[in-house]
Amino acid sequence: MKKILGIFAAVGMLFSVGVQAGEFADQSIILQISDPNPFKQTLVLNVANNLIKHYGQDKVNVEIVAFGPGLRLLFEENANKGRIKSLSSAGVKFSACKNTISAMAKKLGHAPALNKVAVPVSAGVVQIVDLMNKGYKLVKP
Amino acid sequence: MINKTIFKKTLAAAAIVAGLSAIQVAEAANWLMLQGTERPGAAGRAKVWGFIQAQYQKDESDPFTNANGDLYIPPKLIGPNLTSQEQFNVNRARIGVRGTGMPLDSSVNYFLLAELGNNGITAGSGGDAQISDASITINTDAVRIRTGLFKTPGPEEALQAIHVFDYINFTSVSNQLMLERFQQQGETNTAGAGGINLADTNTNSISGYSRPVGAFRDTGVQFFQSYKSGKWDHSYAVMLGNGNGLNFGDTNNAKDVYLYWASEKSYGGKGPRAQGLKIFAWSQSGKRLDPDDITTTDEQDRTRSGFGVKYLNKPFRVTFESMSGKGMIFQGQHRPDDSFNDLTAAGSYLDFGYYVPKSKWEIDLRVDTYTRDENHGTSAVGDESTFDTNTLAAQYHINKKSRVTMSYEARTFASDTTAVNNQLKGVSNRIAMQLTHIF
Numbered sequence: 001m002k003k004i005l006g007i008f009a010a011v012g013m014l015f016s017v018g019v020q021a022g023e024f025a026d027q028s029i030i031l032q033i034s035d036p037n038p039f040k041q042t043l044v045l046n047v048a049n050n051l052i053k054h055y056g057q058d059k060v061n062v063e064i065v066a067f068g069p070g071l072r073l074l075f076e077e078n079a080n081k082g083r084i085k086s087l088s089s090a091g092v093k094f095s096a097c098k099n100t101i102s103a104m105a106k107k108l109g110h111a112p113a114l115n116k117v118a119v120p121v122s123a124g125v126v127q128i129v130d131l132m133n134k135g136y137k138l139v140k141p
Numbered sequence: 142m143i144n145k146t147i148f149k150k151t152l153a154a155a156a157i158v159a160g161l162s163a164i165q166v167a168e169a170a171n172w173l174m175l176q177g178t179e180r181p182g183a184a185g186r187a188k189v190w191g192f193i194q195a196q197y198q199k200d201e202s203d204p205f206t207n208a209n210g211d212l213y214i215p216p217k218l219i220g221p222n223l224t225s226q227e228q229f230n231v232n233r234a235r236i237g238v239r240g241t242g243m244p245l246d247s248s249v250n251y252f253l254l255a256e257l258g259n260n261g262i263t264a265g266s267g268g269d270a271q272i273s274d275a276s277i278t279i280n281t282d283a284v285r286i287r288t289g290l291f292k293t294p295g296p297e298e299a300l301q302a303i304h305v306f307d308y309i310n311f312t313s314v315s316n317q318l319m320l321e322r323f324q325q326q327g328e329t330n331t332a333g334a335g336g337i338n339l340a341d342t343n344t345n346s347i348s349g350y351s352r353p354v355g356a357f358r359d360t361g362v363q364f365f366q367s368y369k370s371g372k373w374d375h376s377y378a379v380m381l382g383n384g385n386g387l388n389f390g391d392t393n394n395a396k397d398v399y400l401y402w403a404s405e406k407s408y409g410g411k412g413p414r415a416q417g418l419k420i421f422a423w424s425q426s427g428k429r430l431d432p433d434d435i436t437t438t439d440e441q442d443r444t445r446s447g448f449g450v451k452y453l454n455k456p457f458r459v460t461f462e463s464m465s466g467k468g469m470i471f472q473g474q475h476r477p478d479d480s481f482n483d484l485t486a487a488g489s490y491l492d493f494g495y496y497v498p499k500s501k502w503e504i505d506l507r508v509d510t511y512t513r514d515e516n517h518g519t520s521a522v523g524d525e526s527t528f529d530t531n532t533l534a535a536q537y538h539i540n541k542k543s544r545v546t547m548s549y550e551a552r553t554f555a556s557d558t559t560a561v562n563n564q565l566k567g568v569s570n571r572i573a574m575q576l577t578h579i580f
Contacts (some may be wrong), residue, residue, distance in 0.1 A: 036244060038183040052547060069244070078182030104245055112245070 036069035067097030067124025097124030187539030191236035212336030221264035261354035294401030323356035355386030377420025458494030
């Protein structure tokens, strides 16, 4: 009986892995934002939205990697937080560079409060390289 | 005047609403937020912006003719120069910069704007440029604090961004009651009996004020905040100012107090053209010294108050505002005289706008009325006068930043004093065309 349950559990785990969003995506795109220009924030979110709309939520992986001045997009207070929440619900991932966080913490005297959907990564540029090695294409709007 | 009790109740209700709402900054646009704050986490260090308005105006009024010849009074001449009935003008040419000095920290932002056009701001300053706004805002969750020179909380027509104003000329009530003139000691504002001869306009004193108009601005400190409650945004502002318009410094120890409340239901959009239903009320009070005798402590109360509603849900727009005031009532649109008085005045306007679907055209109609020196007995000065204007305007939006505005104002001005009324009979229509480009 235990063996049977074990097999079911293993199959279940495989199945759960198999149905993760974007697993069978046709496209995988990195959107880089490292620019201080606030207009670029709007632009990168527009591009993410357009990718989702064109390919379909399950047919494209979109990851926005923010570092340098572009990290402000992922600040908790950012004026675009409503759009970020909406895109996150649609499967878009957001990565925040830890190096930038540390640098900004020195200037601010405290670490910037980040959006809940932001996932800290060791370095923004490393995250981009790693994703490109997995077949992602890099786009910098 | 708005009854003080009503205003207190309004403020009490505002406090309750504010208390019920979580400290959640409203995202919908309003003038307090648009002009005094930046988008958190999304503002640049220095955004250069501005606009230019080039215009042509023609006044069709007839002069008042007597033994001294053909005489004119201010509403028959094109401002700010008041030297002709027809002219081209660069009415406004403003350039400014705004943003957050340290983009990583959205808790502090600034706003700087200069006027280089030819209007009441620069015509009175004696120079070609005048700082119209210079402010710093500190933002906290509980309250925002704006200090410096900026637009005071007040009527919609005055508080709104002028580059999206749907007409070319202000209503009479805004122009005469709210747009404060600052007379200096020794300056006169008279036109003599019956008006002035056009040949004398360059030397006469009807536009002789050396200081700029108030431009609905003051230097001081403003506490304000905006709260979101469901589909509604509630905003308040409390400001203390010098009561000296664009002029830096103060002329007395008394400070002007400005109170403002607005509640707006958003219908979408953002920025200056955001759509919604807004209701608002405001109050201003202060004291002014006698410009003819500033060596004394002779002070005069100046109070203004009003309320209104604005509905904008394309393709329709409807705005109504009512304003009233007591003390320092400007005597300049006919029989120019000293404004140091305790007279009363009131006015209102109703505005309709129709954005023609699938086109770049917008049609506007505005009906405004203003009664100066209400219920004042006929006398040499301070006679009750009424200014009624119906304005038909059309706007062609070339693009989001450029538009042409054309307006035709049908004016009916009258006074209960025969001599003055004879002058006002000749006030006729005014045609204006203006090209606006925002950058």
